Amino acid sequence: MFEPLLWIIRRDLTIAMRRRSDIFTTLIFFVIVVSLFPLGIGPELETLRLIAPGIVWVGALLASMLALEQIFSADHRDGTLEQMLLTPQPVSILVIGKVLAHWLVTGLPLVVMAPLLGLQYDLSAAGLGALMVSLLLGTPALSLIGAIGAALTLGLRSGGVLLALLVLPLYIPVLIFGAGAVEATVSGLGGASHLSMLAAILVASLVLAPLATSAALRVAED
Amino acid sequence: MTDAAEPALQIDRLACVRGDCELFRELSFAIGDGELLHLKGHNGSGKTTLLRALAGLLLPESGEIRWHGQNIRSLREEYSRHLLYLGHLNGIKGDLTAVENLRIGAVLDGFDLDDKRAWQVLGDIGLRGREDLPTKHLSQGQKRRVALARLLVNSARVWILDEPFTALDVAAVQLLQDVIHAHVDGGGIAIVTTHQEVAMIGEHTRTIVLGAGHV
Numbered sequence: 001m002f003e004p005l006l007w008i009i010r011r012d013l014t015i016a017m018r019r020r021s022d023i024f025t026t027l028i029f030f031v032i033v034v035s036l037f038p039l040g041i042g043p044e045l046e047t048l049r050l051i052a053p054g055i056v057w058v059g060a061l062l063a064s065m066l067a068l069e070q071i072f073s074a075d076h077r078d079g080t081l082e083q084m085l086l087t088p089q090p091v092s093i094l095v096i097g098k099v100l101a102h103w104l105v106t107g108l109p110l111v112v113m114a115p116l117l118g119l120q121y122d123l124s125a126a127g128l129g130a131l132m133v134s135l136l137l138g139t140p141a142l143s144l145i146g147a148i149g150a151a152l153t154l155g156l157r158s159g160g161v162l163l164a165l166l167v168l169p170l171y172i173p174v175l176i177f178g179a180g181a182v183e184a185t186v187s188g189l190g191g192a193s194h195l196s197m198l199a200a201i202l203v204a205s206l207v208l209a210p211l212a213t214s215a216a217l218r219v220a221e222d
Numbered sequence: 223m224t225d226a227a228e229p230a231l232q233i234d235r236l237a238c239v240r241g242d243c244e245l246f247r248e249l250s251f252a253i254g255d256g257e258l259l260h261l262k263g264h265n266g267s268g269k270t271t272l273l274r275a276l277a278g279l280l281l282p283e284s285g286e287i288r289w290h291g292q293n294i295r296s297l298r299e300e301y302s303r304h305l306l307y308l309g310h311l312n313g314i315k316g317d318l319t320a321v322e323n324l325r326i327g328a329v330l331d332g333f334d335l336d337d338k339r340a341w342q343v344l345g346d347i348g349l350r351g352r353e354d355l356p357t358k359h360l361s362q363g364q365k366r367r368v369a370l371a372r373l374l375v376n377s378a379r380v381w382i383l384d385e386p387f388t389a390l391d392v393a394a395v396q397l398l399q400d401v402i403h404a405h406v407d408g409g410g411i412a413i414v415t416t417h418q419e420v421a422m423i424g425e426h427t428r429t430i431v432l433g434a435g436h437v
Contacts, residue, residue: 007326011322014318014322015318078313079309080314082313083330084330088300088302221279
């Protein structure tokens with residue numbers, strides 16, 4: 001069961017490495033969006049500190065949504081997706097592999113880049129730490145939940161907009177607890193409870209999202 | 223569960239609809255081991271739809287498809303284990319090399335294929351010297367050959383091939399014919415659509431024509 005999982009991850013990472021431009025678009029989008037706010041608002045550190053968690057998290061949310069379409073569309077176009085549905089492997093395992101590879105390519109760079117962007121908002125060291133941990137727990141959940149939407153809108157024209165409408169409402173809990181964790185840490189309350197909620201969301205989506213995604217993929221190939 | 227005389231794959235009063243258009247209904251037939259089914263019909267008569275239904279990719283409007291007496295919908299992965307489907311799309315990644323494509327396909331199909339064997343098979347199918355080029359740099363016919371290389375390494379009992387001869391040159395057509403006939407002679411099942419009449423003639427060949435009355 002784990003061998004196919006590892007092969008899928010390796011396959012998708014190899015493909016991603018051979019077409020690197022796709023990786024950077026997500027990351028650069030994130031950097032630009034998050035950097036625009038300090039420029040627009042001006043150098044009032046008090047205000048910036050206040051809005052930092054929300055802005056960085058919304059930026060990460062939009063960036064990860066932007067990347068969602070790529071999860072299955074190429075495989076759908078060249079027929080490898082229908083071949084995956086016809087293998088003796090459980091489809092949800094293959095989905096987990098694909099989402100994990102997708103997160104490594106598009107989500108993990110956001111986590112790594114976030115503290116650097118947080119500096120623009122004068123976040124404290126504790127705040128930056130909380131930001132990183134919350135993104136580390138939150139962005140995989142975003143990828144897992146988003147994969148359902150990506151599978152549902154597969155092969156549709158103007159699927160991109162529909163995907164956003166489907167997925168963004170589902171992202172709200174992750175946003176609330178993600179930004180909440182940073183805020184609570186900065187204000188000295190401690191973000192542990194928010195982070196546990198994020199972890200719970202991650203576990204729940206790890207169990208449920210692949211099942212929903214594989215059902216949606218079967219419909220898409222019908 | 224099933225007696226030996228029962229054909230492996232049974233199609234029972236199958237009906238398929240695409241859009242608002244009914245392609246066929248009350249389609250029943252059975253295929254046993256060692257049989258080659260040549261599916262014919264004009265464009266749009268539902269050949270591809272039928273093949274996709276047989277592969278389990280498409281849910282028929284009514285009727286059922288049984289593998290050794292059990293509906294393939296309930297068998298799912300258990301049925302996929304015995305199946306090799308090759309559709310209009312080659313199902314290979316342009317960014318991966320032929321060897322990588324073949325090996326990943328093998329792992330997903332549940333068996334191990336080492337590098338040496340992959341190179342050898344790709345050489346046999348006429349891709350010598352192209353084994354580790356990204357397949358997006360190959361011609362249509364060469365891509366098709368990469369996809370067809372799966373036939374040489376797979377141990378699936380049922381082959382479902384949708385227009386396998388397209389884009390192939392004469393030598394490759396001959397090779398593919400031989401491979402299909404060898405598979406059938408070895409007790410396998412092959413279901414093939416093609417417009418190349420000659421290619422399919424053999425002693426175990428049966429023909430079904432879609433769109434011109436029913437079987």
